[in-house]
Amino acid sequence: GAVVSQHPSWVICKSGTSVKIECRSLDFQATTMFWYRQFPKQSLMLMATSNEGSKATYEQGVEKDKFLINHASLTLSTLTVTSAHPEDSSFYICSARDRLGPTDTQYFGPGTRLTVL
Amino acid sequence: SQKIEQNSEALNIQEGKTATLTCNYTNYSPAYLQWYRQDPGRGPVFLLLIRENEKEKRKERLKVTFDTTLKQSLFHITASQPADSATYLCALGGYQKVTFGIGTKLQVIP
Numbered sequence: 001g002a003v004v005s006q007h008p009s010w011v012i013c014k015s016g017t018s019v020k021i022e023c024r025s026l027d028f029q030a031t032t033m034f035w036y037r038q039f040p041k042q043s044l045m046l047m048a049t050s051n052e053g054s055k056a057t058y059e060q061g062v063e064k065d066k067f068l069i070n071h072a073s074l075t076l077s078t079l080t081v082t083s084a085h086p087e088d089s090s091f092y093i094c095s096a097r098d099r100l101g102p103t104d105t106q107y108f109g110p111g112t113r114l115t116v117l
Numbered sequence: 118s119q120k121i122e123q124n125s126e127a128l129n130i131q132e133g134k135t136a137t138l139t140c141n142y143t144n145y146s147p148a149y150l151q152w153y154r155q156d157p158g159r160g161p162v163f164l165l166l167i168r169e170n171e172k173e174k175r176k177e178r179l180k181v182t183f184d185t186t187l188k189q190s191l192f193h194i195t196a197s198q199p200a201d202s203a204t205y206l207c208a209l210g211g212y213q214k215v216t217f218g219i220g221t222k223l224q225v226i227p
Contacts, residue, residue, distance in 0.1 A: 006160075041125075043206070044161070044217040093160045104149050104210055108160035 003027055004096050006109035013084055014117055020080045021112045023094030029074035030096035034106060035067075038091045050077050074099065084116045119145045121218035123207055129224045130197055138192040138221045140207030145216075147209035150183055152192050155204045155220060164205075165192075197225045 003026040013019050023033055031052050036044040048064075050056040050071040058064045068080040077096075081088055091113055095106040122141040130136045140150070149168045153161035167174045167183045167190070174181045180193040194201055204220040 004160075041219070043121075043219040046214065046216070049214070091158075095160075104151075104166060105163070106215065108153075108162070111158070111160045113158065 002098060002101075002107045004094065004107045004109040006092075006094055006112050008112060009110060010113040010115075012115045012117065015085050016083055018080055018082045019084055019114060020078055021092055021094075021114075023077045023079070023096065023109055025075045025096045025098075025107070028096075028101070028107075029099040030077075031074065031099045032097040033071055033077040034095045034097075035069060035077075035079050036093045036095070038093060038111075044093060047079075081114065084114070086116045089114055089116045119143070119209075119216060121145075121207060121209060121216060123218040123221045125219050125221065127222040127224055129226060132197060132199060132225055132227050134197055136194040136197045136201070136223055136225070138205050138207075138223065140190040140192070140218055142188050142209055145188070145209055145211075146185075147211055149210045150181075150190050151208040151210060151215065152179075152181055152190075153206040153208060153217075155206055157204075161206055161217075166210075194223075197223075199225045199227050201225050 005024045007022045035047045038044045047062045048056045048058045050069045056069040071077040093111040095108045120143045151166045152164045155161045165181045178195045182191045204222045206220040207218040208215045
């Protein structure tokens with residue numbers, strides 16, 4: 001149980017285009033989902049926390065107009081990187097907290113590798 | 118500011134031995150501490166959670182200790198196997214948020 005999927009697993013796009021990444025909880029309902037970014041040889045950095053039906057809370061230094069997050073249902077959150085640039089190339093990972101589970105447990109997706117040319 | 122330190126250099130260990138990884142933190146009073154395994158190009162996989170009022174937790178070949186006075190956690194893998202080779206992340210948890218360390222890469226040599 002407690003499986004989180006991400007789609008796509010990798011994406012290559014041209015500079016200036018927008019890319020949407022989906023995060024789904026497959027066998028549980030997630031009121032809270034988290035989006036992280038990980039650069040090579042660095043730790044996971046929390047970008048934003050999204051709660052179903054409300055606006056996401058962004059971490060300091062993360063541009064909310066560039067990284068659009070939508071959490072429209074209890075099983076789906078999306079991250080859209082708008083007007084992507086090469087410096088946005090990174091590994092994006094989502095995680096989800098089970099609505100009925102302990103608040104200190106989150107389940108991670110497999111990640112999405114974004115490469116912006 | 119909060120800081121989590123893990124030995125970012127790789128740890129090489131002979132198969133069958135016990136691997137010990139260290140996580141130190143400063144300017145933080147976490148409610149709990151977690152250890153994750155991350156393989157290249159993959160998301161983290163949860164291994165163990167230990168709370169601030171617990172000293173030690175075990176799960177199969179894994180053991181975690183948590184010393185809130187020293188602000189340190191030790192993660193042990195006994196009878197290590199080549200399949201244990203991965204990067205291990207320490208994460209500190211508080212209200213709503215979890216903060217990750219950079220991880221330690223473990224290589225178990227056959």
